[in-house]
Amino acid sequence: MQKPQIIDLPKILDKRGNLSFFENDNQIPFRIKRTYWIYDVPGGEFRGGHAYKKNEEFIIALSGSFDVIIDDGKEKNTYNLNRSYYGLYVPKLYWREINNFSTNSLALIVSNVEYNKNDYILNYTEFLSLRK
Numbered sequence: 822m823q824k825p826q827i828i829d830l831p832k833i834l835d836k837r838g839n840l841s842f843f844e845n846d847n848q849i850p851f852r853i854k855r856t857y858w859i860y861d862v863p864g865g866e867f868r869g870g871h872a873y874k875k876n877e878e879f880i881i882a883l884s885g886s887f888d889v890i891i892d893d894g895k896e897k898n899t900y901n902l903n904r905s906y907y908g909l910y911v912p913k914l915y916w917r918e919i920n921n922f923s924t925n926s927l928a929l930i931v932s933n934v935e936y937n938k939n940d941y942i943l944n945y946t947e948f949l950s951l952r953k
């Protein structure tokens with residue numbers, strides 16, 4: 822089973838401004854089927870609080886910062902994302918929540934599947950049994 826991990830992205834430093842990128846079959850361990858972003862998050866709000874059966878994702882803080890809390894059913898790890906030149910890979914079957922959004926933060930998320938509400942695991946007890 823794959824593990825959550827920070828992936829550093831290419832960084833093209835330039836006095837005109839820096840540039841980073843990722844593409845299918847490079848940098849991230851899946852083919853991208855979907856891209857979405859989370860923005861205008863009011864102070865104190867959180868997103869997520871569920872796991873996915875098939876969805877894998879790569880999360881980048883394009884602007885500002887936030888915390889991604891990843892729970893494998895046994896332990897929780899918090900990843901503070903605050904730069905646009907790295908991101909967090911989250912495999913399927915990890916409970917994840919995103920919180921502590923800074924003002925004007927922008928979370929970019931790419932995924933290996935199209936949106937499908939049946940892929941969501943919303944019940945923590947069901948999540949724990951699927952982890953086994």
Ligand code: TYD
Pocket residue numbers: 855857859867868869870936
């Ligand atoms: P949801 O995944 O529940 O948000 P979060 O996990 O960040 O709390 O999605 C919120 C709503 O947006 C829900 O009604 C489904 C819809 N949605 C789409 O239509 N397409 C998508 O790709 C995503 C991620 C959500």
